[in-house]
Amino acid sequence: MKPNALDLFEKFTKRTTCHGLDQITEQGRPTYIKFIWGLALAVLFGGMCWQLTARVLEYTEFSTDTKLHEEFAPYVEFPSISICNYNRFFNITDHHELAAVDGLIRLSSPARLQSEDALWEKYIRDYYQDSKHSIFLSDEVEKRGWQLSEQTIMKCTFHHKPCNYTSFSSFITTMGKCFTFNSHEKKQSIPGDGHGLKITLNVMQRELMSGLWGICNENPKKMKYHHKYSFAECMTECRIGYVIKKCGCKPYWTYQVHDALECDVWNMINCSGDAEADSLNLTPDECGCDQPCHSVGFVQALSYATYPGVLVGEILAADEENPEKGSNDIESHIMTANELNMSEIDPFRVKLNAYRDNHLMLDIFHETLSFTRVTQSKKITEMSLASDFGGLLGLWLGISVVTVAEIVQFFFQLLAAFLKKRPVVLPVEHV
Template identity: 25%
Template sequence: MSSQGRAPTKNILTNFASNTSAHGISKLTDKNGILLKLMWLLLLLGATGMIVYQVFGLINQYKRRPVNTQTSIENTQLTFPSVTMCNLNPVLNSEASKYNMYHVIERVAKYLNVPLSDFTNTDAAPSSDNYNFSDVNFQTDDPLDESILEFQLEMQSFSFDGLEEISQKFESFVISCTFGGVDCDNGNFTVTFDQDYGLCYTFPSKSENQTQGNFIFNAGPLYGLKLILNVDQNEYLPFITTSAGVRLQIHEFGSRPYMLELGQSLSTGFETQIGVKPVVYKRQPHPYGTCDDSGKYESVLECERNCLATLIEDSCGCTRQQQQEDDPDLEMCGSKNIPCIKDIIKEKQSGKIKCDVACRSTCRVYDFQKQVSMTRWPANHYDPAIKFKVRKWAENFKTDVFNDENSRDNLLSINVYFSELSLQTIEEEPAYEFASLLSDFGGQLGLWMGISVLSICEVLELFYLLMANCFKPRPRVSSSSVTDLKS
């Protein structure tokens, strides 16, 4: 037989079994009895089965992409959060009465059979005779709720400058403001618009040149933001504003507030102490989690609001957003669109309609743990001091909205501060990565058969030899050998 010819496959396999570093395989080629060879064959098959079983379990665990959650607390200086506050009354009653939006209130007054003369500051209100109320039928089953939504839609039709003219001014809203014991004024606040509460004020102000907030080096009420606010109930809108107080939200500096969803309502006649402690949540994106790391939305609430606005625009043909960049010709929603808007909200709530893109929580969420305490304010024996302070304030701004009885009806005190100077971070990290999978995979191979990476290389070499042997020519039988066989 020529040395270049094809070798018997049995010889190649026998040579591999005799020389491989994998345990147990060489026992199949030893000159042992058939019973021992059969025993080792069963052991090898059993070990191979256990390897396959364990490896599939490891792969399934890796495909689940588990995460571990770690919590760390760092004591450090902190950036004071943004504090946004809105009067629950979005528009002054005396100013609203000068505009066509007041027909909403007049229609409710006629429906309830309540004269507007029962309310203060309605002397300038147009007479109901100026409006054609052939009937007072409403489009939905809840006239009061419908009227509130209709008034909000009318309010949104105003420009930002127009709203500043008819809403409560900062000077009449904020009676006293101190931050860390230092007085603050309207220059420390930014004016924003909220579609539910009208004009709101955010402390501290944020401009293009100011990218960082105020650093806090001490915890406690003495180093926080202390406010005395005047909601001026004499100017509350009849039938539209349902409660007296302010809406307040504490959020990360520079971020957008969501007053309706995340704000808390604070009542007049109370002092509210709010101690906050920041918490940062860091989640893993795909494939370990489902959070959104695209950066398209600041929060899941922004996505949800954008989704609802898009559904209203597509179905009702109008928009509730003051600035519509995609379609500047899209008209603002009005009273005629209220049934459609309510139907969209109900269908979205019931799951009949959904957004084109599922809204997911962002991978980084900055939140605050809050400790809130409230006490009746001012105390009876402290009331004269507050009234003295209010009178001095009223003299400066030439206003007279207070008397000796109504301080608790119009005023509230708020103190926002860090309860402790610590930043808590709750972070997800992969619990089982590819390196761990390889390590466990190698452990199973070594445990059951003593196989290493080099042993796997030997198997690859075996496949190479078998394939190469297939392409070699078969051995030829010489003519002399044939003659010898015939003889």
């Protein structure tokens, strides 16, 4: 007699290592006992599925374990320091030039008023019709931007060694002309004030013109215009690529791009101004920019005070008015406040206030020679996920790998029995 599916199932429950199934099919047991065992197995199976689903979801959500470890070192790398002046243009005395430059800046702003576009375009066209004016905004920034020179650097030291404007390299950004400090000694071995970069600047305020695991990518895309990948630089390159693709030229502030020509003022009016404004609305998904799994960040601590003090400020302001006196005049004024009659120097503090308005001192340094290493690792690895599967199957139903093999065998037996029962239909010949 050929076995049917019920007979095969009964035999399977008696020899399988999955506990509890034989309690349902055992002969002679009351029906209510079998029902209770069936209900219990259904509840246990549901609990197992619930826990397995929770573990799989936690794995697919890229959950991480974060480990913080503070490490001390004999020295730490000194970061690249870039200095920009928010006042992008200086010494523009021609009203038409100022209106044209201001108009070009407004064209690429997402907050511009379109109702004023025609007016600004008129200023731009009127000024740049003259062929003696360069039609590239980067030339205007280079010529009229804030300069780092002997006149603007009042004092500069790095590791207590003197530095000057030749220690900085310039580049053009959307903030105007910026300068990055370059030093052969890019390490700080002594923590604290004065052991990093200390610089006093004249910002020329009075000459201001108006106007690893987780949701990260271990191998982010290669940067085209930057040496190292970062999320911000990726978005910047995306903006650059958007403008180049749409208008065939690059924005004026893309100093690192060498495979495209700069957009001239006519292109800014007709295309790149709008494109640059629109590029600010690009999303990381549209740009394909992911958070990198490896990055280095600096925690900034900012403190400030009025610079300089009254006593020193009066002396410095007086020396600025009479530069031929030099530093010897300062040394001659080293005395206590009681010995120096401040009212005789500048009774209304006019020079002091002017000096304070136009000068600032930056002291950039590492407070400690330690750094915090933040490491994120998989909270659930593939190995631990497989172990969870095995543990939960065994805990709730007593299922092991052997049981899985038995279940596979059972299904093949069912399939074989079904195929053997299929009737064979022979064609009937009609005489």
